């Protein structure tokens with residue numbers, strides 16, 4: 384995996400003077416910092432993309448399974464037109480003048496059979512980047528963040544693009560600066576990352592994949608610093624909570640401070656030469672920012688794993704020949720036992736649920752239930768996020784969702800995507 388910013392927008396500045404503020408949401412820029420620590424890390428220490436203002440897209444107007452199906456149909460149509468144009472090219476190549484069309488270029492040379500372009504398979508039918516062949520994957524954080532590792536696991540030869548906020552990673556995809564965004568959504572120790580679920584709703588990106596990444600935390604400090612010198616530990620809030628017990632066991636009952644990402648914490652310690660502060664981050668972050676590993680594997684549970692989802696502008700075509708998962712979000716409609724009815728729609732079809740999560744419904748916080756005799760009862764309104772093990776190409780899933788729609792006031796399919804089936808092994812990530 385490469386860790387570079389798009390070359391058109393790279394600017395070299397010193398770590399202390401660089402400004403990477405975006406003036407308008409439509410003018411995302413990337414700046415690359417020549418590393419103070421070592422020349423080899425220069426690529427890896429790109430300053431993240433940043434944004435001035437969050438978008439205010441209202442996804443509720445867009446929600447609904449019918450709309451999502453329409454989306455699928457329109458992307459199928461686009462992809463079908465790609466296939467047709469490929470067929471037309473092939474037909475051209477079989478024409479009387481024997482001109483072969485290879486990757487859009489015509490050639491009068493005879494091409495050996497093994498060099499002919501391979502036919503498209505269903506796996507090719509995900510939108511390809513328009514500029515060159517390297518997939519650009521936006522993640523929140525700086526080089527050495529776990530999200531960067533997740534991007535590399537999902538797309539081994541990708542170009543990872545650091546962003547200073549998740550909002551920016553989303554916008555980078557929406558504005559075609561990146562092809563995918565990677566987003567941590569839940570952790571085996573810390574539970575769901577709620578803010579990121581809210582982001583999924585506020586944007587129109589589709590989940591096109593997932594990866595589960597074993598997370599191995601290290602306690603990092605400047606060379607020569609010992610545990611006894613520390614009076615502060617900084618990291619991403621999830622990392623701090625995943626290491627809480629171990630930190631206490633190590634005698635580190637010092638102040639904890641939350642920062643945006645683990646590798647950013649390591650970079651901060653190094654850049655500011657902080658001899659009283661340690662960071663919780665990966666071994667790779669230690670290497671990149673010239674820090675020592677004071678303690679290795681400090682997560683409270685060795686089976687610490689984080690689930691990330693991959694987001695794209697277009698959905699992928701769902702398949703039934705490999706295990707697929709589908710993620711949906713819905714809101715209650717009027718009536719009783721709505722959640723029971725919704726979950727039964729899956730249970731009766733033997734569709735396994737892998738996740739259910741409720742979040743307060745921000746746009747409609749309260750539901751009034753009138754009763755003339757007693758008064759007006761008020762309930763909180765919730766959005767429910769459900770993941771189930773079936774593809775949207777599976778008729779069981781289609782029927783279940785048609786039924787779910789009857790009981791819900793809002794339903795959106797966030798994506799139907801291949802399940803991460805890699806064997807589980809705690810790693811040294």
Ligand SMILES: O=C(O)C(=O)Cc1ccccc1
Pocket residue numbers: 523524527528529530531567598619621622643644645646689
């Ligand atoms: O901060 C990071 O490195 C992230 O990618 C977020 C995160 C934090 C802790 C565990 C997994 C992911």
